[in-house]
Amino acid sequence: MPVRRSALNTIAICIFILATAIVSRYGYTGDEKIAATIFPLSDIAAHVAGEGNKVITILSPGADPHTFELTPQAVKALEGIPIIFMVGHGLDDWVRSVAQSLSKAQMRTVDQGIELMESGGKDPHYWLSITNGKLIAKNIAQALSETNPSKRSEYQANLDAYLKQLDEAEQSIKNTLSGLAERRMITFHDGWRYFARDYGLKVIGSIESGNGKEPTPRRLVNLAEIISREKIKVLFSETTVPQAKAQGMVDDFHLRLYQLDPLGRKDQSYIELMKANARIVQEALGSGPENNKS
Numbered sequence: 001m002p003v004r005r006s007a008l009n010t011i012a013i014c015i016f017i018l019a020t021a022i023v024s025r026y027g028y029t030g031d032e033k034i035a036a037t038i039f040p041l042s043d044i045a046a047h048v049a050g051e052g053n054k055v056i057t058i059l060s061p062g063a064d065p066h067t068f069e070l071t072p073q074a075v076k077a078l079e080g081i082p083i084i085f086m087v088g089h090g091l092d093d094w095v096r097s098v099a100q101s102l103s104k105a106q107m108r109t110v111d112q113g114i115e116l117m118e119s120g121g122k123d124p125h126y127w128l129s130i131t132n133g134k135l136i137a138k139n140i141a142q143a144l145s146e147t148n149p150s151k152r153s154e155y156q157a158n159l160d161a162y163l164k165q166l167d168e169a170e171q172s173i174k175n176t177l178s179g180l181a182e183r184r185m186i187t188f189h190d191g192w193r194y195f196a197r198d199y200g201l202k203v204i205g206s207i208e209s210g211n212g213k214e215p216t217p218r219r220l221v222n223l224a225e226i227i228s229r230e231k232i233k234v235l236f237s238e239t240t241v242p243q244a245k246a247q248g249m250v251d252d253f254h255l256r257l258y259q260l261d262p263l264g265r266k267d268q269s270y271i272e273l274m275k276a277n278a279r280i281v282q283e284a285l286g287s288g289p290e291n292n293k294s
Contacts, residue, residue: 032148035078036085037092038065039263040127041110041136043270045085047162048141048155056081058095061265064240065091070098081105083147085140089116091124106147110139117193120209128262129194130170130274137162169271173199173278182285186227186255188237188246191262195277204230207249220249227253234284236260258284 034049035056036042042057049055058074059065065087075098078084084102086092088109096107113135117123126132141159145152177199185196190206205226207215215223226232227249235255237246240263250257258280264273 033081034083034085034144035081035105037087037095038127039266040133040270040273041085041087041140043264044127044133044137044162045140045144047165048137048158049144050154050158057266058084059092059263062240065263068092068094070094075101078102078105083108083143085110085143087111087124087127089122089124106143108139108143110136110143112139117197119190119193123191123193125191125262126194127270128192128274128277129198130166130173130271131198132194133270133274134163134166137166165271169274170198173275176275176278176282177201177286180282180286182234184230184232185281185285186223186232186235187260188235188241189262191238192236192260199278199281201281204232207246223249224253227255234258236281236284238262256284 033054033056034045035058036045037058039057039059042055046053046055056077058070058078059068060074078098079102081102082104083106084095085108086095088111099105099107111126114126114132116126127136137159141155144155180201183201185192185201185203187203187206189208190203192201193203195201196203205223207220207223209215209219232253233255235246235250235257237243237257237259239259239261241259243257243259246257249255260277260280261273264270268276
């Protein structure tokens with residue numbers, strides 16, 4: 001009997017050492033993984049879920065969510081995940097194509113309570129508004145609480161702390177953009193109406209529609225007329241758009257080109273992304289009336 005007990009103790013010690021090694025090597029803590037289609041949702045979800053929870057971003061860095069296609073490797077990485085957060089409204093509906101392969105995963109849009117704008121249909125770029133970011137965070141907290149009720153109080157505490165950060169960020173952005181002499185915007189992609197609405201800007205034209213389709217000749221003629229009539233001197237493109245696609249319009253109308261980033265990078269946060277975009281707008285439009293002089 002002592003020999004058997006000694007053997008069991010030895011096995012238990014070995015299991016403990018192995019488990020410790022796994023935690024050290026892979027960071028596994030026993031918490032469930034969750035996923036989101038784009039980085040802004042992933043970062044918001046990470047703040048609500050708290051430390052120890054792994055959040056996977058499905059969209060590859062630099063990829064366009066309007067044209068993205070899931071690879072078999074990406075689908076495999078999602079196996080066993082209980083919940084996937086998505087924007088919906090045509091932007092990331094590609095994730096629904098693998099719903100049958102991921103039978104355990106709930107597909108949850110995060111737009112509850114958000115007043116969607118119109119742009120040839122419902123505009124899906126609603127995360128580009130910290131006002132909406134707060135609602136997204138609340139929706140994610142609710143969804144996580146439903147999935148894992150035992151951690152509801154933890155999610156609520158994380159949410160409360162994050163909402164304070166978002167409040168501070170929103171005021172910071174308002175301060176950054178408060179002194180703009182010019183508030184009209186021409187964008188390459190029609191994805192900045194929520195941002196413009198929140199901060200007193202006005203998108204008066206876009207090269208591409210909100211769903212990322214190539215512009216028609218008629219649309220380009222209309223845009224050229226707006227640029228000439230309104231004496232616009234700045235074009236806002238995006239980091240996911242090759243500069244060559246915007247260069248023709250820039251050259252023809254002697255525009256200055258600035259790049260906004262709707263999706264962000266893993267080495268920044270959603271809040272940092274929004275602040276960075278505000279600084280770019282301030283740089284482009286904030287130097288006074290000379291912005292609209294030839």
